[in-house]
Amino acid sequence: MGSLWGSIMLLCGVVLLSTEGSRVQQTKNNVPRLKLSYKDMLESKNLVTFEGLANSSAYHTFLLDEEKGRLVVGAKDHIFSFNLLNISKDYAQIPWPASLTRRDECKWAGKDLSRECSNFIKVLQPFNQTHLYVCGTGAFHPVCSYLEVGKKPEDSVFRLEPHTENGRGKSPYDPRLLTASMLIDGELYAGTSADFMGRDFAIFRTLGKHHPIRTEQHDSRWLNDPRFVGVHLIPESDNPEDDKIYLFFRENALDGEHAGKATHARIGQLCKNDLGGHRSLVNKWTTFLKARLVCSVPGSNGIDTHFDELQDVFLMSSKDPKSPIIYGVFTTSSNIFKGSAVCMYSMTDIRRVFLGPYAHRDGPNYQWVPFQGRVPYPRPGTCPSKTFGGFDTTKDLPDEVVTFARSHPAMFNPIYPINNRPIIVKTDVDYQFTQIVVDKVEAEDGQYDVMFIGTDMGTILKVVSIPRGSWHDLEEVLLEEMTVFREPTAITAMELSTKQQQLYLGSDIGVSQMSLHRCEVYGKACAECCLARDPYCAWDGTECSRYFPMAKRRTRRQDIRNGDPLTQCSDLQHHDELNGQTTLLDKTVYGVENSSTFLECSPKSLRALTYWQYQRSTDDHKQEIKSEERYIRTDQGLLIRTLEKKDSGIYLCQAVEHGFMQTLLKVTLEVIDTERLEDLLHHDEEVAASGPALDLSSPRETPNHKLWYRDFLSLVNHPTLNSVDEFCEQVWKREKKHRKQKAHLVQQAQMQQQQQKVVINPHTHMHAQELSAKWKHLQERQKGRNRRTHELERAPRSV
Ligand SMILES: *[C@@H]1O[C@H](CO)[C@@H](O)[C@H](O)[C@H]1NC(C)=O
Ligand SMILES: *[C@@H]1O[C@H](CO)[C@@H](O)[C@H](O)[C@H]1NC(C)=O
Numbered sequence: 054m055g056s057l058w059g060s061i062m063l064l065c066g067v068v069l070l071s072t073e074g075s076r077v078q079q080t081k082n083n084v085p086r087l088k089l090s091y092k093d094m095l096e097s098k099n100l101v102t103f104e105g106l107a108n109s110s111a112y113h114t115f116l117l118d119e120e121k122g123r124l125v126v127g128a129k130d131h132i133f134s135f136n137l138l139n140i141s142k143d144y145a146q147i148p149w150p151a152s153l154t155r156r157d158e159c160k161w162a163g164k165d166l167s168r169e170c171s172n173f174i175k176v177l178q179p180f181n182q183t184h185l186y187v188c189g190t191g192a193f194h195p196v197c198s199y200l201e202v203g204k205k206p207e208d209s210v211f212r213l214e215p216h217t218e219n220g221r222g223k224s225p226y227d228p229r230l231l232t233a234s235m236l237i238d239g240e241l242y243a244g245t246s247a248d249f250m251g252r253d254f255a256i257f258r259t260l261g262k263h264h265p266i267r268t269e270q271h272d273s274r275w276l277n278d279p280r281f282v283g284v285h286l287i288p289e290s291d292n293p294e295d296d297k298i299y300l301f302f303r304e305n306a307l308d309g310e311h312a313g314k315a316t317h318a319r320i321g322q323l324c325k326n327d328l329g330g331h332r333s334l335v336n337k338w339t340t341f342l343k344a345r346l347v348c349s350v351p352g353s354n355g356i357d358t359h360f361d362e363l364q365d366v367f368l369m370s371s372k373d374p375k376s377p378i379i380y381g382v383f384t385t386s387s388n389i390f391k392g393s394a395v396c397m398y399s400m401t402d403i404r405r406v407f408l409g410p411y412a413h414r415d416g417p418n419y420q421w422v423p424f425q426g427r428v429p430y431p432r433p434g435t436c437p438s439k440t441f442g443g444f445d446t447t448k449d450l451p452d453e454v455v456t457f458a459r460s461h462p463a464m465f466n467p468i469y470p471i472n473n474r475p476i477i478v479k480t481d482v483d484y485q486f487t488q489i490v491v492d493k494v495e496a497e498d499g500q501y502d503v504m505f506i507g508t509d510m511g512t513i514l515k516v517v518s519i520p521r522g523s524w525h526d527l528e529e530v531l532l533e534e535m536t537v538f539r540e541p542t543a544i545t546a547m548e549l550s551t552k553q554q555q556l557y558l559g560s561d562i563g564v565s566q567m568s569l570h571r572c573e574v575y576g577k578a579c580a581e582c583c584l585a586r587d588p589y590c591a592w593d594g595t596e597c598s599r600y601f602p603m604a605k606r607r608t609r610r611q612d613i614r615n616g617d618p619l620t621q622c623s624d625l626q627h628h629d630e631l632n633g634q635t636t637l638l639d640k641t642v643y644g645v646e647n648s649s650t651f652l653e654c655s656p657k658s659l660r661a662l663t664y665w666q667y668q669r670s671t672d673d674h675k676q677e678i679k680s681e682e683r684y685i686r687t688d689q690g691l692l693i694r695t696l697e698k699k700d701s702g703i704y705l706c707q708a709v710e711h712g713f714m715q716t717l718l719k720v721t722l723e724v725i726d727t728e729r730l731e732d733l734l735h736h737d738e739e740v741a742a743s744g745p746a747l748d749l750s751s752p753r754e755t756p757n758h759k760l761w762y763r764d765f766l767s768l769v770n771h772p773t774l775n776s777v778d779e780f781c782e783q784v785w786k787r788e789k790k791h792r793k794q795k796a797h798l799v800q801q802a803q804m805q806q807q808q809q810k811v812v813i814n815p816h817t818h819m820h821a822q823e824l825s826a827k828w829k830h831l832q833e834r835q836k837g838r839n840r841r842t843h844e845l846e847r848a849p850r851s852v
């Protein structure tokens with residue numbers, strides 16, 4: 054037995070794979086390195102769940118409060134407050150159902166009582182030091198109130214003010230409609246629909262000291278059946294007067310902008326200090342502009358594949374608060390083609406488009422063109438401030454500016470993603486992306502953005518983008534795919550706490566919490582830790598654990614960029630060996646001529662390719678086994694269909710990942726020819742007939758005895774093989790004959806108990822009779838298994 058890593062070889066994976074030219078060896082870049090089921094997650098204590106209340110659902114509205122250590126969640130008829138340390142430990146809940154009268158009215162209006170006529174919480178925003186502002190659909194009659202949460206964590210207050218306010222323009226009526234909202238300086242910005250029918254969509258500003266303000270009504274140039282996914286404030290300069298509010302949404306493409314019905318992803322901008330126009334656009338935004346966000350991949354046929362259904366956005370802050378990086382999650386609109394993508398946008402590109410040409414057309418039957426005429430001053434979209442020139446409020450804007458703004462809300466140029474293409478595209482899977490959060494992680498060789506992407510199947514993908522050569526050539530590494538809900542359900546809310554190193558997830562059926570990293574699952578060797586390329590994890594000398602950039606420990610090993618275990622771990626190899634942490638699996642397997650055998654070998658990492666080598670004896674040269682008629686390579690191992698005598702030898706199972714090869718398993722296969730098998734059985738029969746106990750403990754046994762025993766072991770270890778069938782068949786025949794001769798048979802139950810002992814302890818003394826009974830038992834098990842498989846194909850036999 055040698056160290057697992059004793060056999061690491063530096064190999065150029067590409068050369069290896071192409072020259073050997075084998076069929077199964079495609080790249081595995083699109084599969085997660087590790088896939089953890091819901092059960093795996095719970096059992097490894099990497100998931101804490103809140104399974105939801107029987108009378109609630111739709112745990113979709115999240116507010117993370119790291120200072121108070123709470124996660125406030127809005128759901129159907131309830132508001133919850135969870136402990137960030139452990140959401141299932143001590144949570145508080147406030148029931149906030151719609152009144153019976155409202156529910157009745159909702160039902161009479163033709164709505165579904167259980168699914169629509171409840172109070173679905175849609176808005177949850179910090180209001181002041183002690184209170185949150187909260188709004189719900191109120192059974193198609195939106196309501197808002199104040200939720201007292203206290204100033205400090207120890208206040209432990211969680212109380213809803215009894216009086217309610219009208220929630221129109223804050224929460225939608227219909228619970229299925231998306232609302233994006235943000236409360237700043239006592240004012241609530243919300244993209245929502247403001248009528249019962251769900252037709253009057255607008256961006257509102259309500260609350261606070263100003264008159265409510267909104268987008269122009271019934272003008273599809275402004276908003277065309279939008280669905281809002283996010284609102285953010287991004288400063289434009291160091292002067293707060295220039296602060297802008299950005300809204301992210303998807304909507305129907307403008308009439309004439311696209312042949313047929315299409316969806317476009319949009320970013321809209323507003324000035325925070327917009328008070329509306331004086332003569333025209335009174336109490337309407339005068340600084341609203343929108344632009345299209347493009348996320349597409351060029352096709353080989355020249356036709357781009359567009360991902361237009363914007364699902365979520367995440368703003369990754371940078372040193373400069375004016376320039377966060379915007380991550381957008383998109384899906385396709387197509388019914389035939391299911392796909393998702395993540396695109397990244399820079400504020401520089403966004404501002405350039407808003408400063409570019411306005412989209413213009415002369416009439417309903419004209420094309421949209423870039424506006425070529427004279428743009429009035431101050432340029433529409435500019436905030437009233439001292440920075441960009443002399444006006445104090447939007448009420449002072451010249452009429453021609455307001456008139457122009459009213460008829461030109463869209464920009465002509467779209468905004469393209471950084472590097473002009475998505476950073477992640479997924480098209481060959483049965484799920485779609487729904488949510489994203491991104492964490493900036495400090496690693497030994499630099500800073501990485503780790504993305505956590507939620508899907509509509511209740512899973513989370515953890516992805517890191519690693520620059521290959523430059524920042525323009527990114528390699529997407531899918532580190533983990535984890536199931537975080539007990540059944541497939543769309544992930545609709547996601548919050549990341551850097552302080553707790555935890556991720557919180559919402560869905561229709563409950564709330565889940567998971568750690569950002571599970572370093573221990575990568576394995577127990579330095580190289581496994583290194584190959585994982587997880588920026589959160591490093592080899593600390595004894596195990597794969599959380600990496601802290603501050604800790605100055607000489608033994609920390611991590612290489613995200615190259616994932617090279619050779620440079621990182623080779624000097625530790627000896628250490629591993631000493632601790633006996635990794636040992637190469639080395640075993641002997643017996644097979645019977647003309648039967649089949651299966652050599653099991655599946656690497657821990659789903660990204661590794663397995664590769665089999667054959668060697669006649671230890672000193673012989675190794676040759677690759679290719680898939681052909683006799684050999685079938687699967688993800689679980691190697692199947693040899695018909696064993697020939699010449700197949701005896703050493704089989705090496707190698708895992709190749711990221712250009713590095715490791716030997717996982719070394720199997721010595723011995724093929725027993727049929728003659729020897731007959732001998733063997735015949736011999737046993739003689740022994741059995743004469744009655745003496747078969748002593749298997751002595752190494753000085755006759756060769757046949759030893760072989761008998763070893764065969765027995767190998768067959769018990771692999772009871773699924775054809776060879777077992779054949780072997781057992783013969784033993785069974787012999788046993789029947791034997792039974793006639795011998796009257797007393799040892800109890801079957803006793804045999805079963807001894808079965809374990811037989812396999813584990815080679816010093817067990819076994820009577821031949823027991824052996825026979827054992828074989829019979831084994832054979833019956835085998836028969837039962839065969840019967841079950843046959844039942845799939847034909848009707849069960851009558852017994
Ligand atoms: C839902 O059930 C919980 C008990 O599990 C109860 O405390 C709560 O008041 C109920 N909510 C409504 C709206 O009836
Ligand atoms: C969270 O709390 C629950 C209930 O008290 C407990 O069973 C569980 O072990 C805790 N989980 C963690 C990770 O602390």
Ligand SMILES: *[C@@H]1O[C@H](CO)[C@@H](O)[C@H](O)[C@H]1NC(C)=O
Pocket residue numbers: 180181182183184199
């Ligand atoms: C916060 O707002 C609530 C509701 O208007 C009010 O009752 C409370 O006094 C305010 N708290 C502070 C600290 O201003």
Ligand SMILES: *[C@@H]1O[C@H](CO)[C@@H](O)[C@H](O)[C@H]1NC(C)=O
Pocket residue numbers: 646647727
């Ligand atoms: C094994 O198969 C080969 C080819 O089919 C045949 O010639 C040979 O007789 C078989 N051996 C036994 C022992 O069945």
